[in-house]
Amino acid sequence: MLEIYDTSLRDGSQMEGISYSTEDKLNITQKLDELGIDYVEGGWPGSNPKDIEYFKKVQELELENVQVVAFASTRRAKVAAAEDKNLQAVVDSGVDVATIFGKTWDLHVTDALKTDLDENLKMVEDSIKYLVENGIEVHFDAEHFFDGYKANPDYALEVLKAAERGGTATLVLCDTNGGTLPSEIRDIIADIQDKVETPLGIHAHNDSDVAVANSIAAVEEGVHHVQGTINGYGERCGNANLSSIIPNLNIKYEEDFNCITDNQLFKLTEVSRYVSEVANLTPPTHSPYVGDSAFAHKGGIHVSAILREPETYEHVKPEIVGNQRRVLVSELSGKSNLVYKAEELGIDLDDENTDLKAVLDKVKELEHQGYHFEGAEASFELLVEKAAGRYEKLFQLEGIRIITEKRGEINPISEASIKVTVNGEKVHTAAEGDGPVNALDKALRKALRRFYPTLEEIHLIDYKVRVLEGKDGTAAKVRVLIESGNGHETWGTVGASTNIIEASWQALVDSIEYGIKLKSDPNEQ
Structure with missing residues (x-):
C-alpha cells in the first residue's frame, strides 16, 4: 500500500489564521490515527515550547496506525551533526521517525544558506547519517527539488545521492513553490527514477492549484509516499489536499493505489470537519468528497435524475467517504426537490398532493423577495409544515x-x-x-x-446580515441568517425585509419555534 504522510500539524499550521494548542495537536493526531494515516509530522521538537510539550505527551497516546514524525533541517554549515541543536532535539524527542529537509536548488544553497555546493552535500549526508545511527528512520524532504532540477539537474541529483549515502528511507521530492505542472512532475520523476535506488515521495504545494493533480501524477509515475495536509491547509495557497488525494487513490484506482481501508475512508468527512473546527475555520463547503456541497443538488432537473439514479450526477456514493446527499430548495427547485426534502423531514408530499404546488410557489415567491433556504433548512421545514397543515403556532x-x-x-x-x-x-x-x-x-x-423551559438550552451561534440591493443604500433589502443550536444539533433560519429588525425577527422566531419543536418531538430525541 502507499504511504500517506500528514503534515497538518507542521506545514498546515503555517496557514494564515491557524494556531494549534498542544491539546489541539494531540487530538488531531488521534483523529488521523483513526483515519489510518501512516505518518503524522508533529512539528520541530527543538524550535518552541509547544512542540517540545507535544512530543512528550504524544507518547502517552495509544496509536494503532500513526508513526509520529519529528521535523528538522539539515545541520548548520561547518557544524558537526552531533553538535547541531536541532538534530540533537530530534534525538531527545524520543521519536522513531524524523524528516530532514535540505536544499536541492543551487540558488538556495549559495544565496539562502550562503555556503558552497559541496558543503551542502555534506550537510545532507551527515545529518541523515547521524539520525540513522541513533536508531531513527529518516525521510529526506528535497526542498525546491523540481525548481532545482530544472535549473541544475546534475546538482539536484547529487543532493539526492548524498541523502542516499546517509541512509534515508525515502527521497521526498518537494514542489516547494508550487509552480510545477503535472506534465513536468511526470517527466522529471521518469527521468530520475533509474538514477536513484531509494523509494520516492512527493510533497506538493498548491500555488498553481494543481497540488492534488501533481501528487496523483507522481503516484502514477511510481512514487510510493505522498505528503499533504487535511483540507489542503498550509502556507500561502496551501499544501496538497489529503482529503481529495486519499479518496482519489482509494476509489478511482480500485486496489492498485489503496492507502487506507474502506472503514477508515468512511471517517474522511468527519476528520476533515474536525480539523476545521479545531483550527477555528469554517469547514470547506465546496471541497470535493468532504465538503457540505460536494453532494448537494439544486437544479430541479438534476434532482429529478438523482432520485431515479444517483449515478447520473454523482461520481461516487457520498456514504463511502462519510458524507451525505443534500437536496437544496430555492427558486431553481422543481417538484422533485420538494418531494425529496419533505421525505427527509418525514412529511408526505407527492405529485398528487395539492400542497406540493403551493409549497413550490411559496418558495419561489419568498426567494424572489430575498429569502434563501439553502442555509435555512429549519425555516423551510416550518414552511412545509404550514402548507401541510401540521404547523401549530407557539x-x-x-x-x-x-x-x-x-x-x-x-x-x-x-x-x-x-x-x-x-x-x-x-x-x-x-x-x-x-x-x-x-x-x-x-x-x-x-x-x-x-x-417552554427548553428555551434555556437553545442558543444563538451565528448571526449574518447581507444587503441584497446595495443601490438602495440604507433603504436596501437585507437578508438575515441565524444559526442556532442546543448542544446536540444546529439549525439555520432566515428572514428578509427592508427593515433589519423585521428580517431579524422573522429568523429569530423561526429559530426559537424550530428549537422548541425539535426538543418536544420524541422522534428527535
Missing part, C-alpha cells in the same frame, strides 16, 4: 417596541418590550441588550421561558 405576537439610547461616547443601550399571547395568557415583558436584535431576543425568551 405564541401570538401582540406588539413590539424597541428603544435605542446613546449618551455621549459610551456604547448605546437598547431596550425591547414585547407583548405576546401564549395559550390564551397575555404576557408583557422587557429586556435590555447590546443592540436592538439582542434586546429583542432576550425579551422574547423572557416572555416564553415559563411556557
